[in-house]
Amino acid sequence: MRHLAFLGRRLVGTVPVLLGISVIVFFMIHLVPGDPARTLLGNRATDEAVAALHARFGLDQPLWQQYLSFLGRLLHGDLGRSILYDTDVSELVGLRLPATLWLLVAATVLALLISIPLAVLAATHRGRAADQVVRAVPLLGLGMPTFWVGIMLVLLLALKVHAFPVSGFGKTPVQHLSSIVLPGLTIALAMTPILIRSLRTSMIGVLDSDYVVTARAKGLSHRRVILAHTLRNASVSSITVLGVNIAYLVGSTLVVERVFALPGLGTMMLDAIFNRDFPVVQGVTLVFALMVVAVNLLTDLAHAALDPRIELA
């Protein structure tokens, strides 16, 4: 019940956020020069043809009026119609959303798979060689551009070792899974340095605490102390770091999807910006905003699940 009420309040709270985003995106994209009609109709487009297309998509109306009709449609769940593809934006989003979700989930899972063991290793070997290596090496990842990491992974793991497809998304879930590893890893590598640092620090704090000393004194095995007592408590603060990172990495999908030719929302967004396909830019931005809101919400829920003392307000 407590969680449901919290969820309800938070969902209501997203409405003004999304409204604000819609205003900013709508007016910003229209401020940039460039005309979707001319882009679509080509070099020989007559003024009449351009005007006809403007009229068809309501681009001939004053900007505030265009915004109001966009908002009106939005209230009915209608994201508008793509000028370039002459297809409903919601249909296009539906086609592209799965690849982006796969990517974000894969990136998160891989980041956890890499970060947790390394952070545990570093925290339990504090000050020793293993700790120094774990703290230093991932930092290199922070300095490397995401697209470069992606290309290196392709050259090594796809072209040399042939362990994964070089790019694309495939058609079946099995193909999706094998296609998503390298792009997921690319994003994960960018996330791990911060995750490892945060988890290591909080683990060290927990390892020094009285209840861990007590647990050890009671004769619990090292593994049990680490997994059941230390990691669970240490992860509470790292969950926030993870949440912020995922929200931030929603933006990285733009680059990673392009490098790996994933048919996701990121590539669609870039194409739409280049072609001034206003309805698609607006629609995808809102979907991205919703994703960030959802990640933040999940972070809070995960917090509460891990630590019963945390109040959901």
Added chain:
Amino acid sequence: MRKPLVALATAVLLLGASACADNGSTPSSSGSGAAGGGNLTIVRAQDSVSMDNTMVFSNASIWVFQQMFESLYEVTPDGKDVQPLLAEGYKLSDDKLTWTFTLKQGVKFSTGAPMTSEDVKFSLDKARATKGGWEFLDVAIKSVDAPNPSTVVIKTKYPWAPLLADLANFNNAVLPKDYGGKTSEEFYKAPVGTGPFVWDHWDKGTELQLKKNPTYWDAGKPSIDSVTWKVVPDDNSRNVQIQGGQAQINENPPFSSIEQLKGQPNVKVDLFPSTKTDYVMMNQNEKPFDDVHVRRAISYAIDREALVKTLLFGNGTPANSFLMPNVPFYDPATPGISYDMAKAKEELAQSSVPNGFTTTFLASSGDSTDQALAQVLQSSLKQLGIDMKIQNVDPSAAHDLQQSQKYQISHSYWTMDIADPDELVTFAVDPSAGSHSFYTSYDNPQVIADTKKAEQTFDTAGRQVLYSAIQKQAADDAFMGFLYYSPFSYAYSTKVSGFQVYPTGNYHLEDVTLGQ
């Protein structure tokens, strides 16, 4: 907690290893080692926008619908002439106003319906009636009649030499009469033609697939079962997909990657002769570009050899004419302007701004050609006392500003669609032809008169004299700075054979076979 994680990691790795053996685009051949069948995957930077052959200008669309639609005539592989396709031949009346075409027998649409003269009439009438599409190619046509099922009679308003070349263009392709009972919107969502391939599906922004037309009139073609165009925006990703065997053809890999690609096993690179010319456009509505001496000075100051070296990595030649070597009536003797700083200074000294001026180059951000060209030009013009600033805007905005002539100096390129210079020449030098002389507002009455005369001249020698004069005058007026001719680059798997790109940019996939 540890066990599920380990299990998941193992699963991911195992699936990764097993799935890569089947990533969807290897030829699904039925034969035992023999060539034939299979799916051909072509990777490209941009998706098609529409299948409407009468209205669309995007090459990414044209190269797809050309596999489904066919015209009465087609361009020859050298790009310099036309040959019959759905027509057997024609007769031209003595007054050169009436063309009578006989249609090829036994041609069917992929629905099974036979193609008749009624379909041709419907298609040409529809193509002529568009507004803002390709109807400019058909302006000379007065009427199209279908006196019997295998005869089409086209009457022109005046003698019109480029007619066969115009009819070979994709906008004049033959579609079923009344769109086979559909609305045009419904029809173009799943188009039907007489061509070697038929519609399959289109996931917009991702991939478009056509499959073999099993009842194609040219028996034995095509060899492949299907063709898929995949959208892969990143240059590097397209290259690695060829190397990794996920795709077989890469449309237009950048010249910078050609050498690296040539060194890869199982990858071929071809540079097909093209009709692509790059040029610097100067807007004559903006001072001082209305002054011919200023335009000539800038044209002399462009180091074309250096551009070919830096931008094309040596894969091109400096341009002397605004027409290209693979276009009929191109004149290699056109005295084009080449790099000569001394002459550039002389010309500027004679101009209205002998001491130089300040101007702005409109460049597309993210376009490596624009960026390099702008920098090379900037340093050359500095020697003339011209201070050229570079304005970077994104491609859509640059396009818009060029078309609305809100620029001073900029870069663009063109390619030919038909095997006759008329389309390009009219577009480039006739300000009333819809583009204000390709957005430069160039206006020379003598050149315009010669252009109109060439349209009505049927003998080859006579047309050559006129087009040579037009090319010479256009070079002398320096209405644009012609830069270089560059080939079409294609990288493909060594499994692909029979793939050829015509100078007009199109390709015929019915001739392609896929080996094992």
